[in-house]
Amino acid sequence: MSVTKICGIETEYGIHHVGGEGNPVASSSLLVNAYVADLARAGWDFEDETPGNDARGFAREGALPPEVETHLVNAVLTNGARYYVDHAHPEFSTPECADPLEAVLYDKAGEEVLRRSMAAAGRLLPPGQSIVVYKNNSDGKGNSYGTHENYLMDRAVPFARIAHLITPHFVTRQVFTGAGKVGSETPGSSGRDIWYQLSQRSEFFEEEIGLETTLKRPIVNTRDEPHADPQRYRRLHVIVGDANLAEVATFLKLGTTALVLSLIEDDAFGSLDLTLANPVKAIRQVSYDPTLRSTVELADGRSATALSVQWELYGLARKYAEDRGLAVLGDDGVGHEVLRQWEEVLSGLETDPVTVAGKVDWAAKLQLLEGYRQRHGLDWDDHRLAAVDLQYHDLRPERSLFARLDTEHLVGREEVTAAVTEPPRRTRAYFRGQCLRRWGSAVASANWDSLVFDLGTDPLRRVPMMDPLRGTADHVEDLLRASNSPEDLLARLSG
Amino acid sequence: MAERELKRKPQTAPREETAPEETEAPASGQGEKLKAELDDLLDEIDEVLEENAEEFVRNYVQKGGE
Numbered sequence: 001m002s003v004t005k006i007c008g009i010e011t012e013y014g015i016h017h018v019g020g021e022g023n024p025v026a027s028s029s030l031l032v033n034a035y036v037a038d039l040a041r042a043g044w045d046f047e048d049e050t051p052g053n054d055a056r057g058f059a060r061e062g063a064l065p066p067e068v069e070t071h072l073v074n075a076v077l078t079n080g081a082r083y084y085v086d087h088a089h090p091e092f093s094t095p096e097c098a099d100p101l102e103a104v105l106y107d108k109a110g111e112e113v114l115r116r117s118m119a120a121a122g123r124l125l126p127p128g129q130s131i132v133v134y135k136n137n138s139d140g141k142g143n144s145y146g147t148h149e150n151y152l153m154d155r156a157v158p159f160a161r162i163a164h165l166i167t168p169h170f171v172t173r174q175v176f177t178g179a180g181k182v183g184s185e186t187p188g189s190s191g192r193d194i195w196y197q198l199s200q201r202s203e204f205f206e207e208e209i210g211l212e213t214t215l216k217r218p219i220v221n222t223r224d225e226p227h228a229d230p231q232r233y234r235r236l237h238v239i240v241g242d243a244n245l246a247e248v249a250t251f252l253k254l255g256t257t258a259l260v261l262s263l264i265e266d267d268a269f270g271s272l273d274l275t276l277a278n279p280v281k282a283i284r285q286v287s288y289d290p291t292l293r294s295t296v297e298l299a300d301g302r303s304a305t306a307l308s309v310q311w312e313l314y315g316l317a318r319k320y321a322e323d324r325g326l327a328v329l330g331d332d333g334v335g336h337e338v339l340r341q342w343e344e345v346l347s348g349l350e351t352d353p354v355t356v357a358g359k360v361d362w363a364a365k366l367q368l369l370e371g372y373r374q375r376h377g378l379d380w381d382d383h384r385l386a387a388v389d390l391q392y393h394d395l396r397p398e399r400s401l402f403a404r405l406d407t408e409h410l411v412g413r414e415e416v417t418a419a420v421t422e423p424p425r426r427t428r429a430y431f432r433g434q435c436l437r438r439w440g441s442a443v444a445s446a447n448w449d450s451l452v453f454d455l456g457t458d459p460l461r462r463v464p465m466m467d468p469l470r471g472t473a474d475h476v477e478d479l480l481r482a483s484n485s486p487e488d489l490l491a492r493l494s495g
Numbered sequence: 496m497a498e499r500e501l502k503r504k505p506q507t508a509p510r511e512e513t514a515p516e517e518t519e520a521p522a523s524g525q526g527e528k529l530k531a532e533l534d535d536l537l538d539e540i541d542e543v544l545e546e547n548a549e550e551f552v553r554n555y556v557q558k559g560g561e
Contacts, residue, residue: 012560024558088558140552145560213561239561304501312501371537387548388540390555404539406532 002265002328003233005258006096006152006427006468009107009250011243012089012145013114014134014393019125024088031090031131032073032083034120035113039077076446078421078437080429081106083113089145090114090133095429096152096448096468099330100254100338102424104247105411109419111135114395116420135243136393137200140386142185144204146213147243151258152468153234154265155226162236162264163209163220168274169260169313170219170240171283172306174199175292176345177253179242180362182369182380182389184288194288195380196369198362200242202287208279213239219279227448229466236261240283245393245402247410248341248359255329255338259317262328268320274309275299290366292349307350314342358408365392368401431471434480435489442486453486461490 017027074084080095092113094106114133121131138144153162178198186203197203210218223237238257244250263269275298276282282296286306295303318339326335341359348356353363369385372378378385392401423433435451436443444454453461465471483489545551 014555014557016555087560089560091560134555139555139557141556143557143559145557148561214559217561298501302501308501367533368536368540371533372540375537383549383552384544386552387545390552391544399543399545401540401543404536 001154001156002262003152003154004098004330004469005100005262005328006098007100007103007254007258008094008096008150009103009110009254010091010093010146010148010150011107011110011135012086012091012137012147013395014136014139014145015088015090016132016134017129018132019129020131025085027131028085028088028090029073030124031114031117031121031133032075032085034124035083035117036073036075038116038120076432076436077113078423078433078440079106079109079419080423080427080433081110081113082448087145090117095424095433096427097424097429098426099332099334100251100258101330101334101410102426103254104250105415105419106424107244107250108247108411108416111395112416112420115397118396132399133395134390134393135245135395136179136390137243138181138185138204140181140183140185140390142187144185144201144217146201146239147241148213149238149241149254149257151236151238151261152228153236153261155230155232155234157234157265159222159224159234162261163222164275165264165269166236166257166260167208167219167279168276168309169257170238171276171279171296172286172309172313173253173256174202174242174283174286175306175310175349176356176360177241177244177249178202178287178360178362179244179249179393180365180389182386186284196290196366197287198290199287201240202283205240205280205283219283228468233468242361243393244361246359246361246364246407248345248408249361251410252338252341252345252359255334256313256317256342258329259320259326259335259338260313263316263320266320266324268316268323270316272312272316273298273300274304274312290353290362292353307346310342310346314339314346317342358406361392361402364402364405364407365389368392368405425473428465428468428471430473431465431476431480434476435486438480439486439489453490455487455490463490463493 015024015028020027076082082093084091092110094103094110097103097106118131118133137147179200181197181200184194204217205219206216207218209220209222211222212218219240221237221239226233226235241253277297277299285294285296292307295305297303321339329335345356345359354367357364357367369388372388373385391399394400397403423429432446432451442453442455444452444460449465451463479492483492
């Protein structure tokens with residue numbers, strides 16, 4: 001049975017320290033610290049009032065996720081998000097979102113957090129230095145960093161079945177999720193053969209399925225870390241996507257994937273078999289063809305364009321919606337909006353990708369590149385085109401090329417500003433964020449599935465949050481309002 | 496070699512009846528407007544693009560992540 005598709009996005013940002021010493025870990029730490037320090041001054045942080053709480057909380061409880069490198073910065077924000085340094089990049093993980101549209105909102109709030117961080121870092125750095133952040137997934141030199149999606153799933157569905165049925169979607173959805181890239185980074189290929197491709201990430205994938213995320217990247221990642229009750233839930237960790245700036249692209253990336261996962265959970269594929277003969281080969285073939293005309297081979301011997309595979313999945317999802325409704329994507333029409341945008345984008349791509357340049361990053365970027373190339377009579381290997389590509393993703397308003405485009409907006413600017421500090425109302429992120437807002441100094445550590453309070457008396461008090469669908473505003477808003485203090489809250493929770 | 500092709504668009508995905516203005520090609524006036532907008536955009540790119548493109552691109556080196 002399909003479960004509500006709680007979802008979220010983790011984005012590792014590219015970082016360049018102008019005038020710095022070239023240590024990306026130090027620069028990333030400075031960037032994140034600058035933001036968190038600014039918050040402390042504004043009064044919403046969880047430091048200062050009881051110095052030492054963080055360290056003791058981390059040490060005693062070990063409550064933070066295992067991959068955390070605890071010597072690096074790691075903050076949980078009042079909007080329920082996590083903001084930290086992962087390896088050599090600043091990373092923003094959205095809070096758990098109730099539907100794909102809310103995920104777009106918090107993804108955009110993440111961009112705003114990074115912009116504010118750049119400004120805060122600029123105030124700390126000596127003259128001539130600045131830190132610049134890029135929302136992309138590759139440096140053009142063979143190094144890739146990730147944008148991951150997460151979806152809540154029913155634990156009862158066998159993983160092998162999920163992996164088998166989702167793979168054709170992961171290979172072909174790049175026709176609208178691709179962020180576009182000039183040239184190729186696959187050894188042996190040259191930019192002259194592949195002048196432009198759909199995806200930043202696709203050519204970094206070497207396996208069909210596996211646990212790795214940094215080497216031999218697999219199309220389906222098997223990390224099994226539900227951050228929720230493991231008897232009931234699975235968190236599907238998706239590493240095969242690009243970071244999108246276009247809001248419709250993010251919306252469709254999450255929305256179509258959530259829908260196809262629901263089809264899998266509800267066994268709604270019927271006799272449709274889209275199994276690919278060679279997914280690893282196919283993901284490159286699709287990325288390398290901005291004309292969208294080339295075909296990939298299916299396991300049964302047929303061939304198919306990426307668009308035709310997407311039309312099949314769309315048709316199936318539409319039928320599913322008619323038969324069962326789309327409550328799994330929220331009850332306020334978001335699921336139907338996913339279907340509408342999906343159909344519109346596939347039709348547009350079929351006619352001419354330029355028609356969806358306001359919705360799809362690779363099409364928007366290609367239009368810019370073609371215009372610039374023709375104006376200046378440039379060959380595709382000209383550095384200025386690589387610069388246009390890179391600067392498309394620059395988050396500084398004064399430099400961003402994306403920001404200059406007239407793209408379609410799904411979320412309002414004021415909503416985004418609110419989402420920088422306020423948590424989603426329909427997931428457990430509400431409880432996490434509100435507790436941090438109200439009683440930050442009493443929260444020793446926060447994790448996806450628990451909060452640890454330090455009330456100054458031993459022992460620390462741990463509040464588990466094993467169900468992402470509980471701890472919502474509906475559940476706890478009155479409780480939080482009635483509680484005068486964290487002591488009061490904990491007494492009411494255990495009472 | 497594959498001999499059969501997946502249908503371009505399946506029967507299960509009938510196209511919505513589209514409003515006439517969506518199916519008509521853009522009027523030439525609108526086409527010119529779009530071209531003018533793109534020209535303005537390209538002017539802006541000329542202004543804001545990093546001056547030394549080669550150095551800018553070369554200096555952008557990241558460590559792999561995830």
